[in-house]
Amino acid sequence: MLTMNDFGKVAVLLGGTSAEREVSLNSGSRVLAALQRQGIEAHAFDPAERKLDELAAFDRAFIALHGRHGEDGTIQGALELMHIPYTGSGVLASAVGMDKWRTKLLWRSVGLDIPAFVMLDANSDCAAVERQLGLPLFVKPACEGSSIGVTMVRQPGELHAAYLAAAKHDPLVIAERGVLGGEYTVAILGEEALPIIKIEPATEFYDYEAKYLRDDTAYRCPCGLDEARELELRARALEAFRVLGCRGWGRVDFLMDGQGNAYFLEVNTSPGMTDHSLVPMAARVAGISYDQLVVRVLALATLG
Numbered sequence: 001m002l003t004m005n006d007f008g009k010v011a012v013l014l015g016g017t018s019a020e021r022e023v024s025l026n027s028g029s030r031v032l033a034a035l036q037r038q039g040i041e042a043h044a045f046d047p048a049e050r051k052l053d054e055l056a057a058f059d060r061a062f063i064a065l066h067g068r069h070g071e072d073g074t075i076q077g078a079l080e081l082m083h084i085p086y087t088g089s090g091v092l093a094s095a096v097g098m099d100k101w102r103t104k105l106l107w108r109s110v111g112l113d114i115p116a117f118v119m120l121d122a123n124s125d126c127a128a129v130e131r132q133l134g135l136p137l138f139v140k141p142a143c144e145g146s147s148i149g150v151t152m153v154r155q156p157g158e159l160h161a162a163y164l165a166a167a168k169h170d171p172l173v174i175a176e177r178g179v180l181g182g183e184y185t186v187a188i189l190g191e192e193a194l195p196i197i198k199i200e201p202a203t204e205f206y207d208y209e210a211k212y213l214r215d216d217t218a219y220r221c222p223c224g225l226d227e228a229r230e231l232e233l234r235a236r237a238l239e240a241f242r243v244l245g246c247r248g249w250g251r252v253d254f255l256m257d258g259q260g261n262a263y264f265l266e267v268n269t270s271p272g273m274t275d276h277s278l279v280p281m282a283a284r285v286a287g288i289s290y291d292q293l294v295v296r297v298l299a300l301a302t303l304g
Contacts, residue, residue, distance in 0.1 A: 008059025018067030141170035
């Protein structure tokens with residue numbers, strides 16, 4: 001069992017250059033404070049403001065970066081080369097998990113249910129896609145997080161504008177059938193899937209505002225599913241996590257339709273740790289405090 005002294009000097013990676021910088025600064029500052037409260041020598045490290053070779057002075061890294069260059073395998077690769085153990089998934093799983101399209105392809109290949117989708121480009125027949133997927137549908141950049149660039153298309157003829165909005169963030173754009181029976185998330189900690197949270201936004205869908213800025217988003221944990229169904233879905237979420245090669249900790253999101261069928265949506269390999277974030281909520285229901293959670297995640301830091 002690791003003691004607080006065994007962690008050595010810890011870099012809390014936060015901020016960065018992605019569109020999720022502000023969220024990362026929030027997450028990282030809370031993680032940093034939790035580690036320091038417990039006597040761990042932890043220091044903030046913002047890759048947007050410091051050279052990566054300065055990480056050589058640290059023994060371990062807690063990755064609280066979100067989005068590009070923090071969650072997509074790039075910082076993980078740098079830490080591998082420097083032989084600094086880090087939290088969360090490795091290079092390949094981080095890269096795949098950041099790419100919603102390739103995540104879908106892998107999940108579909110092993111028989112996990114996902115919402116029907118079509119990849120869009122500038123030449124797509126938007127009217128045909130609207131007919132194929134039905135309305136409402138969602139349009140999203142394949143490689144962004146925090147619902148950045150996501151549009152809900154409700155009316156015929158709106159898809160092209162939604163595509164243009166998403167394409168500002170990523171050349172890979174997904175149109176996805178709307179599955180509107182409920183949104184859920186499963187936090188993963190080590191080899192355990194924590195209690196499921198049901199998310200009930202007051203906004204039209206669980207967008208950036210609902211995630212980080214509003215106080216009227218409802219989070220239900222217990223989620224309202226019967227025990228057998230919850231345990232089944234927690235096991236399937238853990239399978240979805242492992243199929244991508246993920247490790248350490250993360251979050252798997254899924255949707256349910258009106259008939260109670262579940263469809264896996266995406267994985268988050270560097271989840272938020274803000275006061276609105278979902279992994280700390282699930283951990284709390286499982287009897288794990290925020291400070292305990294942070295230390296358990298740090299203890300899972302590894303290489304390879």
